[in-house]
Amino acid sequence: YRATMPTGDEPQVLSNEASGLLGDGTLVGPDSVEVRVAPSHPMTVFVPLIPRDWAPAVFEITKTADPTVVYAEAPGHMITYRVVIANRGDEPGELADIRDTLPAGFTFDKMLAGSDISDPPTGTTGEIVWSGPFAMPGGSSLTLIYQVQAATVPGTYVNSANVTVLEGMPPLAPARATVKAIEPILLEEDWESPSQHWRPFINYWRLKPGQWYTWPGSGVGGSTALKHACFIGFEPDYTCGSEGGAHDALLMYLGPGSFDWADYRFEVTARLNDTGVFQGMWFRGYWEESELNRRFVTGYYLDWRVNRQKDNIRLARLPASGDLADPSFLDVADYPLSAGAWYRVAVEVRGSNIKAFINNQLVIDVNDDTWPAGTVGFFAYKVKEGAWDNVLVEPLE
Numbered sequence: 001y002r003a004t005m006p007t008g009d010e011p012q013v014l015s016n017e018a019s020g021l022l023g024d025g026t027l028v029g030p031d032s033v034e035v036r037v038a039p040s041h042p043m044t045v046f047v048p049l050i051p052r053d054w055a056p057a058v059f060e061i062t063k064t065a066d067p068t069v070v071y072a073e074a075p076g077h078m079i080t081y082r083v084v085i086a087n088r089g090d091e092p093g094e095l096a097d098i099r100d101t102l103p104a105g106f107t108f109d110k111m112l113a114g115s116d117i118s119d120p121p122t123g124t125t126g127e128i129v130w131s132g133p134f135a136m137p138g139g140s141s142l143t144l145i146y147q148v149q150a151a152t153v154p155g156t157y158v159n160s161a162n163v164t165v166l167e168g169m170p171p172l173a174p175a176r177a178t179v180k181a182i183e184p185i186l187l188e189e190d191w192e193s194p195s196q197h198w199r200p201f202i203n204y205w206r207l208k209p210g211q212w213y214t215w216p217g218s219g220v221g222g223s224t225a226l227k228h229a230c231f232i233g234f235e236p237d238y239t240c241g242s243e244g245g246a247h248d249a250l251l252m253y254l255g256p257g258s259f260d261w262a263d264y265r266f267e268v269t270a271r272l273n274d275t276g277v278f279q280g281m282w283f284r285g286y287w288e289e290s291e292l293n294r295r296f297v298t299g300y301y302l303d304w305r306v307n308r309q310k311d312n313i314r315l316a317r318l319p320a321s322g323d324l325a326d327p328s329f330l331d332v333a334d335y336p337l338s339a340g341a342w343y344r345v346a347v348e349v350r351g352s353n354i355k356a357f358i359n360n361q362l363v364i365d366v367n368d369d370t371w372p373a374g375t376v377g378f379f380a381y382k383v384k385e386g387a388w389d390n391v392l393v394e395p396l397e
Helices: none
Strands: 012-023 025-037 059-066 069-071 078-087 091-101 107-111 129-136 141-149 155-167 174-182 187-189 196-202 212-215 225-228 248-253 263-274 276-289 297-305 315-320 328-332 342-350 351-357 361-367 375-381 386-395
Touching: 078 091, 078 174, 078 276, 091 141, 155 328, 174 375, 187 276, 225 248, 225 375, 248 276, 263 276, 276 342, 297 342, 297 351, 297 375, 315 351, 315 361, 375 386
Parallel strands: 059 174, 069 174
Antiparallel strands: 012 025, 059 078, 078 141, 091 129, 091 155, 107 141, 155 174, 187 386, 196 248, 212 225, 225 386, 248 375, 263 342, 263 386, 276 297, 276 375, 297 315, 315 328, 342 351, 351 361
16 A cells, blocks of 8 residues: 655654454564655555464354253253353463353353363353453463253243453454253143144045044043044945045144144054055144135155055155145055054154154155145044044154
């Protein structure tokens, strides 16, 4: 750059100094130059910025949380925070204090072994402070390790830590850590007092609300079970063929927030007495209010049939139209199933991965990213007597 020097009657010797600070806190320079100026004679001065092996105290701060995903419950899970302050310069520096702003609902518990500061901070909620001064030689670091009780309300919590500097250059930005608190159980249903959020999918004249019902004594160990009978509402009452009875029937859970469920394990104990027909589970499903006969469900379903030796387990994806009768089958599997016997069936969805289990044995493991989130439910195809019991939906960390 060009600078115009002052003029006068006598020659002058002027000194100019420049330095720079890189984004990572490294100091470049300083460097200086002397300029001799004759009277009324402007000069152009070039000042090189030369990296040196020396720098003043420049502070950097980082923060981590372990674990980063916990179940929201009372009392809250414990989170271990680790804050590291480093002096990246060569010269000694000094901190006035260290501050951590805890998220709402988080409470400081105690300092942990391995921390360079053993005394607890001032305060237990909101902004907590470790008061100094803390001397930090060039190239040194200071580590704080402490335990905090997480909030009991589900949510994503971000908190930040920073320092106040007495000597040296402060951090360019606070250090942040994120913790997510999730529901410990998304859904638990034993059908003794059924949730009011279950709703049958009614989009065709053959589908009747009464075809889904609960029946005491028909569940596991004599408990109450959810049942489906495709013939209810028709004459003759045993018909489930093309002219009568339900074909593709779906019972949906429409509880608050269930359409946002993403990664979870959905389990149920199921029994099917019919042969040659399919019973199943619907998951990552979505439903939208619409006119009768409109297509408004999407998602995946896993179904099975008994007394068939090959391809009796199927994993299907409902297309964007939501037509329950026109699925795309992603995979099939073989598992021996007998009519009238109870089986524990589960699906796990994590990201794009879908796993299916029967009695804890993995039978299907595929990847599909069509539907990233959604609710759960039960599926039946021309089923005269199917039963479901002991439903459990848990989030996957």
